[in-house]
Amino acid sequence: xxxxxxKPRIRAxxxxxxxxxxxxxxxxxxxxDCLPSEPSLRDRFGISVTSVRRGIAALMDEGLVERRHGxxxxxxxxxxxxxxxxxxxxxxxxxxxxxxxxxxxxPYFSEQQAALRDELARAGWSVRSLLxxxxxxxxxxPDELSLIPYDPEALARRIAAFDDVAGAVVGATLANAMxxxxxxxxxxxxxxxxxxxxxVAYRWRDEVEAVVARMVGNGCRHxxxxxxxxxxxxxxxxxxxxxxxxxGEEAAHGLLSEMAAAAFEATRRRMAAHPETDGIxxxxxxxxxxxxxxxxxxxxxTGGAAGRWPVFAMVNETSAIDTTYPxxxxxxDGAAAGRMLAKLLMRRITRPGDAVREVxxxxxxxxx
Numbered sequence: 001x002x003x004x005x006x007k008p009r010i011r012a013x014x015x016x017x018x019x020x021x022x023x024x025x026x027x028x029x030x031x032x033d034c035l036p037s038e039p040s041l042r043d044r045f046g047i048s049v050t051s052v053r054r055g056i057a058a059l060m061d062e063g064l065v066e067r068r069h070g071x072x073x074x075x076x077x078x079x080x081x082x083x084x085x086x087x088x089x090x091x092x093x094x095x096x097x098x099x100x101x102x103x104x105x106x107p108y109f110s111e112q113q114a115a116l117r118d119e120l121a122r123a124g125w126s127v128r129s130l131l132x133x134x135x136x137x138x139x140x141x142p143d144e145l146s147l148i149p150y151d152p153e154a155l156a157r158r159i160a161a162f163d164d165v166a167g168a169v170v171g172a173t174l175a176n177a178m179x180x181x182x183x184x185x186x187x188x189x190x191x192x193x194x195x196x197x198x199x200v201a202y203r204w205r206d207e208v209e210a211v212v213a214r215m216v217g218n219g220c221r222h223x224x225x226x227x228x229x230x231x232x233x234x235x236x237x238x239x240x241x242x243x244x245x246x247x248g249e250e251a252a253h254g255l256l257s258e259m260a261a262a263a264f265e266a267t268r269r270r271m272a273a274h275p276e277t278d279g280i281x282x283x284x285x286x287x288x289x290x291x292x293x294x295x296x297x298x299x300x301x302t303g304g305a306a307g308r309w310p311v312f313a314m315v316n317e318t319s320a321i322d323t324t325y326p327x328x329x330x331x332x333d334g335a336a337a338g339r340m341l342a343k344l345l346m347r348r349i350t351r352p353g354d355a356v357r358e359v360x361x362x363x364x365x366x367x368x
Contacts, residue, residue, distance in 0.1 A: 013045075013047060013051045013052060013054055013055025013058070014055075015045055016041055016044075016045040016047065016051075016052065016055045017055045017058055017059060019045075020035065020055075020059060020064070020065070021059070021064065024064055024075055029075050030075060031075050031076065031077040032074060032075060032077055033074060033075045034071075034072050034073070034074050035056075035065060035072065035073045035074065035075070037072065038052045038053065038056075038320050038322075039322065041055075042322075048260075049289070049320065049321075049322045050260055050286055050289065053107060053285075053320070056073055057107065057110040057111075057114075060110065060111070060114045063076055063117075063118075064076055066114075066118075067111065067318045067335070092124075092125065092126055092164065092166065093125070093126045093127070093128050093162070093164045093165050093166060094120050094125045094126070094127055094128070094165070094166060094167050094168065094169070094345065095128050095129075095130060095159055095162070095165050095167070095168040095169070096113070096116070096117075096127060096128070096129045096130070096168070096169050097129075097130045097155045097159065097168060097169070097170045097171075097174055098113065098129075098169065098170070098171060098191065107285055107315075107316040107318060107319055107334065108315075108316040108332050108334035108337075109334060110334070111316060111317075111318065111334030111335045111338065112191070112334035112335065112337045112338040112341070113338060114335070114338065115334070115335040115336070115337075115338030115339050115342075116169060116338035116339070116341050116342050117338075118338075118339075119338065119339045119342035119343065120342045120345075120346075123342075123346060125166070125346075128165075130155055130158060130159070152171075152173045152174040152176075152177035153177050155170075155174055155177075156174060156177045156178045156179065156182065159178070159182070159186070160178075160179065160182045160186075165186065166187070166349050167186065167187035167188065167189070167345050167346075167348060167349045168186065168187075168188050168189075168345075169188075169189050169190075169191065169341055169345060170188055170189075170190055170191075170197075171190060171191060171192060172190050172191075172192045172193060172194035172196070172199070175188055175190045175194045175196040175197045176194060176196050178196065178197075183196060183197060187345060187348035187349045187352070188348075189341055189344050189345040189348060191337070191341060193358070198344055198348060198356060198357050198358060198359075199358055199359070200337055200340045200341045200344055200358075200359045200361065201337075201358075201359075201360065201361065202332055202337075202360070202361045202362070202363055203360050203361075203362065204363075207330060207362075207363045208228075208281075208330075210365070211281060211312050211330055211365070212281070214365075215279045215281070215310065215312065218310070219278070220278045220279035220310065221278060222274070222276045222277045222278050222279070223277075223278070223279040223280070223281060224270055224274070224277050224279070224280050224281070225280075225281045225282075225283075226263065226266060226267075226280065226281070226282045226283070226287060226291065227259075227263060227282060227283050227284060227287040228281065228282070228283030228314070259284070259286035259287055259290065260286045260287070260289045260290035260293070261290060262287075262290065263282070263286070263287040263288070263289070263290025263291050263294075264290035264291070264293050264294045265290075265294075266290075266291075267280075267290065267291045267294035267295065268294050268298075271294070271295075271298060277309060278309060278310075279309060279310050279311075279312075280309055280310070280311045280312070281311075281312050282311065282312070282313050282314070283313075283314050284314065285313070285315055285316065285319050285321060288311070288313035288314075288315065288321055288327070289321050289322065289323070291311065291313075292311065292313075292321060292323040292325045292327060293323065295308070295309060295311070295325050296323060296324060296325045308325075308326070310327075310328065310368075311325070311326075311327035311328065311368075312327070312328045312329070312330060313327055313328070313329055313330070314329075314330045314332070314363075315329050315330070315331055315332075316331070316332055316333070316334050317331055317332065317333040317334065317335065317336075318335075319331075326368040327368055328365070328366060328367045328368045329365075329366040329368075330363050330364075330365055330366075331363055331364045331365075331366060332361070332363045333361075336361070337361060340359055340361070344356065344359060
């Protein structure tokens with residue numbers, strides 16, 4: 001029996017993406033031209049802001065557009081052909097072995113990986129994504145991409161077998177699974193903390209604890225932490241437990257497309273069952289959109305300052321959550337992290353004895 005759920009699906013942003021590609025190909029949109037705003041694209045193509053963001057992320061992955069902090073999304077300027085780069089040996093390829101789901105789970109990761117690719121390509125490196133190999137070049141929805149298996153042991157064996165790879169960017173789980181002899185000969189950089197290799201990361205433990213301390217200092221005693229990515233959820237749980245305020249809740253969604261809707265329903269349930277809640281900490285743009293939608297439609301709820309629950313959302317530098325409900329932001333910069341990952345990897349490749357083991361970044365707190 002055929003499973004209809006496995007049939008290819010067309011994502012909501014497809015028409016928008018095709019229109020932008022055509023406009024770029026025809027010259028209607030030139031390098032450096034600014035794209036319409038997310039609300040304008042939403043209204044023009046009749047899709048959600050979340051779908052607009054996902055479509056823009058896909059175009060960024062193709063190198064067609066780029067985001068500029070505080071300005072908008074622009075048609076990418078044509079890159080000059082990279083000048084020849086002198087290699088430390090004959091290898092000229094850098095491997096990315098990162099879960100596909102990361103790119104769609106949070107705009108931070110899509111921009112991190114786009115900037116990482118850009119920086120490496122500008123320096124003349126060939127970039128190979130092992131997880132994208134699994135798609136066979138076919139178009140997939142974000143939900144389908146999120147279901148591509150991520151097997152650290154198998155990926156470690158594949159990377160070890162390559163003879164043209166100069167270095168790799170990996171997650172901590174894969175770095176830990178890499179045989180010691182491979183780590184000794186192949187420069188690795190991770191996008192989260194690990195003792196196995198150098199890494200670039202935010203100090204999320206400190207960041208989350210600072211937010212919780214601020215909320216408690218402002219009088220919050222019943223903080224609801226919703227859908228925080230591991231290990232942020234663990235850090236938040238420890239922080240609120242020490243402060244004597246609980247509780248955390250994992251998102252109930254099974255697919256990426258359900259994140260905002262699941263957060264909306266979870267918030268409605270929370271308002272009904274726990275009116276004593278007086279603060280919310282939420283861990284992604286899409287979940288935050290659902291939480292804020294629910295609070296906005298409630299027209300104000302019991303608890304919190306001025307009859308509102310204060311909300312802190314962990315977002316990316318270019319996030320554009322569509323809401324009139326006031327919320328505070330803990331802001332990370334995915335593009336800056338991606339560029340730093342590329343620079344650290346190139347440094348590791350060209351200076352094998354380099355002593356740099358970790359690069360810590362700081363998020364920015366914006367209070368509503």
